[in-house]
Amino acid sequence: MQTRKKLSQPTDRLQIHNFLLEDDRGENGREITAGLTKPQKRLPSKYFYDAYGSWLFERICDLPEYYLTRSELAILRKKSPEIMGFFNGDGGDLVELGSGSNRKIKILLDAVAGDGLRRLRYVPVDISDNALEEASRELLYAYEDLDILGVIADFTRHLEVIPAGRKLITFLGSTIGNFSGPERLSFLRQVAAVMKPGDRFLLGVDMLKSPELLEAAYNDSQGVTAAFNMNILRNLNRSLNADFHLEDFEHRAVFVEEKERVEMHLKATRATAARLADLDLEVSLRPGETIHTEICQKFSRDRARWDFQKAGLVALEWLTDPQGWFSLVLLKKARVAVVGAASRGMEGA
Numbered sequence: 001m002q003t004r005k006k007l008s009q010p011t012d013r014l015q016i017h018n019f020l021l022e023d024d025r026g027e028n029g030r031e032i033t034a035g036l037t038k039p040q041k042r043l044p045s046k047y048f049y050d051a052y053g054s055w056l057f058e059r060i061c062d063l064p065e066y067y068l069t070r071s072e073l074a075i076l077r078k079k080s081p082e083i084m085g086f087f088n089g090d091g092g093d094l095v096e097l098g099s100g101s102n103r104k105i106k107i108l109l110d111a112v113a114g115d116g117l118r119r120l121r122y123v124p125v126d127i128s129d130n131a132l133e134e135a136s137r138e139l140l141y142a143y144e145d146l147d148i149l150g151v152i153a154d155f156t157r158h159l160e161v162i163p164a165g166r167k168l169i170t171f172l173g174s175t176i177g178n179f180s181g182p183e184r185l186s187f188l189r190q191v192a193a194v195m196k197p198g199d200r201f202l203l204g205v206d207m208l209k210s211p212e213l214l215e216a217a218y219n220d221s222q223g224v225t226a227a228f229n230m231n232i233l234r235n236l237n238r239s240l241n242a243d244f245h246l247e248d249f250e251h252r253a254v255f256v257e258e259k260e261r262v263e264m265h266l267k268a269t270r271a272t273a274a275r276l277a278d279l280d281l282e283v284s285l286r287p288g289e290t291i292h293t294e295i296c297q298k299f300s301r302d303r304a305r306w307d308f309q310k311a312g313l314v315a316l317e318w319l320t321d322p323q324g325w326f327s328l329v330l331l332k333k334a335r336v337a338v339v340g341a342a343s344r345g346m347e348g349a
């Protein structure tokens, strides 16, 4: 009898399913056109992340001012055995929405005791097929007992494509902060919809804190965040045959007190125009006008709890760093969604 180790070649342990629809391309185009023709021009934040943008984001994570990643990594290092206790005995899928680099998932996988990895499948979900495949291959070689199912999908649109079995879903890094209020609610409801009673959802949220700390995190002294912000235009220029003049824009990141969020904008320093050939769209900006490129919502526990409740999720635990700057919230599905129950006469209570 050969051992499993010898039998299973890395390639046997990796499957990739692509759920990106033909339709998504058209949908993306409509989304960009809609955003750029609003009175306050907007671009979806996902367009930061071409190869160069993803590289810039990794550099942001190491910036002294950008406390988010460091705080979250500290929590993960301390709490990974507890988090991964989910897989003791039963096994299941570790689903990571927006997988990106392997840094965080490795901390979780390293906390699995004994031969636990054999009963666990890692399911990264990402929109970028190249990044997903490259990261998955690295993990295959690092963890010789691990099976991986890569899911290429836009999780803001299609969450129903993730496997139906027992699972711990992770959505780290406070990417949830990129959603507007309604987008956030719709996303959380979709997560709740794909969860069964025993499943868990681990959500990274950046907490509300002083405006000075928040603004510094998005206005770093080395200008990496500015380059990251600007890259959204570079990406559109390349991928949609557009001709934005990058030198006509500057980076802006401000904490908007009443919304409890940081907003990133690209501000036109003079009158400027661009043509997006592939979308047959022309846009022009007055001096001082901005394109809103990112929402970075910051959360009080109350705001987060309210969102969870509306989505039919319940926080079981708040894992935080010593300063309380960042939280990993462990959630389960509520037995009855309070809002739904009230409007549907408590059916299924």
Ligand code: AVJ
Pocket (backbone or CB within 6 Å): 060, 068, 173, 174, 175, 177, 178, 218, 225, 228, 294, 295, 296
């Ligand atoms: C990846 C969305 C969590 O909002 O802090 C970093 C992206 N933007 N610097 C964030 C980002 C500017 C980041 N998220």
